[in-house]
Amino acid sequence: MKSVTENFRQAAWDYLYLLDRKYPQKAILKIIGDRYLLSGTERSMLYRGIAATHTATKRSMSFTGLSGLQGSELVIDGFNVLITIGSYLNGNAIFISNDCVLRDASEIHGKAFRAALLDRALSLLIDYLISIKPSNVFFYFDEPIAHSGDICHQVNLLLLSKKIVGMAKTCSSVDYYLKICKSGILATSDSAVIDKAQVMLFDLPKHIIEHSFQPDFIDLREFILKKS
Secondary structure, X not given: OOOOOHHHHHHHHHHHHHHHOOOOHHHHHHHHHHHXXXXXXXXXXXXHHOOOHHHHHHXXXXXXXXXXXXXXXXXXXXXXXXXXXXXXXXXXXXXEOOOOOEEEOOOOOOOOOOHHHHHHHHHHHHHHHHHHOOOEEEEEEEOOOOOHHHHHHHHHHHHHHOOOOEEEEEEOOHHHHHHHOOOOEEEOOOHHHHHHOOOOEOOHHHHHHHHHOOOOOEEHHHHHHHHO
């Protein structure tokens, strides 16, 4: 999905209008999705890409730019970041949400994706870390997800070979740890984590993709602002 249709634009305006008036999100998604005959990808873009205006504004203020990251500790939501990069490499729908965060509509979540895609996404990530030089890096992977231990081992070998200070580990609930983290800068696009985060955040996939390619992201902020 390289662009949005006028039908989707209208659906997005109506969706945000109801969100801002505090109607239940899942109910709105069904009503709007059925009303405009949206595809599964378009419904995912609404659900993941549009938050109530006050929530979106608050989230956007929680992110720092590259200058705020350099020399700092970086805490990475491993699967979240790699899946977003991998989705871009795979040609899936990637978009900037109205809270300014880059997200994907792939609905992969914890599902495994091709090993070659994972390797490419990880290579881009490691190369970017070398270029920005954080003080240290911590990757966290969800233990219940298949092959998380193998991926964690792969990341640790890469960090060692590239002389990047840091480590990767698995834990039973990455979201829980990130929400209570009190130091460093977090790299995640998980809305539940962003809303509870106690430290600043960094949109790592967006910076990596912009550093390595010339992306033309779908920006959900543009036509929402035009309507208002």
